[in-house]
Amino acid sequence: MAGYSRLKISLHWLSVILVIGVYMAMNLRGLFDSEQVNDWLRLMHFNLGMILWVVMLVRFILYWVDRRRPPIIPAPPAWQEKISSLLHLVMYGCFLILPVLGSVSVALQADSWSFLGFATPTLGAHYSLAHSFKEVHEFVANLGYYLVGVHALAALYHHYYLKDNTLIRMLRR
Structure with missing residues (x-):
């Protein structure tokens, strides 16, 4: 087994693209004078x-169901x-709890x-509780930045400094 399965590789890189999109959409929000653009970025x-x-969720299930990992050499x-x-x-x-925290925060704001x-449900107007969920959401999102950074740096460290196959296992199949 030289690398991960095509499915795991595809889901990994799809996750990377989605994480970039999620963070970009939120970080670009507010930079535009157009309320329509900012609302679209929020959505x-x-x-x-x-x-x-x-x-x-699919990746997490696969992580536990298929415990085979290509060896690092x-x-x-x-x-x-x-x-x-x-x-x-x-x-x-982090990436499983973030959307839950964010959705609950929005739903608690009615x-x-x-x-x-499809319209999402609301949970009534509980603004202080919504604010608490939003603060936790933002904390975990910031933690996510660091975790992704450490993950990427570790892959590059393994590839360029240790010269093992850690990164290669997730690049090709």
Whole structure:
């Protein structure tokens, strides 16, 4: 087994694209004078976030169902393997909880939004609770920046410094 399956590779890179889209949509919001553009970016943030949730859920299920991992050659020390597993689990946790926190926050503001054309439910007007969910959502989103950065830097470190096949396993099949 030289690399991950095509399915796992495809889902990984789809996740990368969706994460970039989700973060870009939110970070670009407010930079435009047009309320329509800002509303569209907000809606893209929500929709891409929910699509990312589905993709990450599938990836998480695959992570536990198919425990086969292509070996890293040369093999890293056990402590690196443990840190890698922990980082992956925390990233899965972040990207699975973020859309839930965001959706609950919006729903608690009695605000509905359209997910792929379907109106989402609201949970009444509970603004202080909504604010708390939003603060946790933003904290976890910021943590996500760092986790993705560490993940990418670790892959590049393995590829260019350690010269092992860590990165290559996720590039081709």
